[in-house]
Amino acid sequence: MSTIRRFSPAADGGYAWDAVERLKYKDEGSAPFRDITRQVLFAQPDHASELRYFEIAPGGYSTLERHQHTHAVLILRGHGTVRIGPDTHPIGERDLVTVDPLVWHQFEAAADSPLGFLCLVARERDRPQLPSNEQRTELGG
């Protein structure tokens, strides 16, 4: 059904929408991460892609990982950094980030700001890989 779902921020200021569930980023203990939520904004039956919204609290970060599927990211709220391969870049509102296949990446909110972003992925996608201790050392992480 055609719908309008209103933007409706949470009491803590976190971005949220009517009729959109705020989900866990991942199961606890499945991979390293901190203070991050996930919302599925669009998963249309005729689209083979999904648009999700992730929000990382100040000081939080996503998992350092890589996978075959690509990411297309638009920063919607706040600022922080993105690690892409060996490099770390500052990112802010409305910047666009693409992450290529099998490139290590990690998003991190600034200490004093949340980092909220849209992420477009193919609906059918491979599972993320985590770095070995050796790879992590090479990445300086």
Add this chain to the structure above:
Amino acid sequence: MSTIRRFSPAADGGYAWDAVERLKYKDEGSAPFRDITRQVLFAQPDHASELRYFEIAPGGYSTLERHQHTHAVLILRGHGTVRIGPDTHPIGERDLVTVDPLVWHQFEAAADSPLGFLCLVARERDRPQLPSNEQRTELGG
């Protein structure tokens, strides 16, 4: 290649990004519309969907049309209205709109505000249909 394309508004305040071309919405005369531009933000090779950004100047509007493919829209800038079938709804920043197959729809910026929105569509999609005079009259347009 993994990239960061910076948000880089135009001199007139219009949303724009480094290395993203600001395109015509449609060819002039192909359908009724006013004061609207189109930018393709993401068209990843492994995604069967594209994310575009449309910006309508104050008082402008998109074409009244329908098609088999669905729209998934997130308002990014300003406010205005969306017509969905026989109804017109106010819309503002970060509201989410889905438009179902073959539902007539039209976006219009407020007289005093631009209306900018992300629109997710399947890469392979049917061409829009325009209303006949009779259908236009039924829709009150």
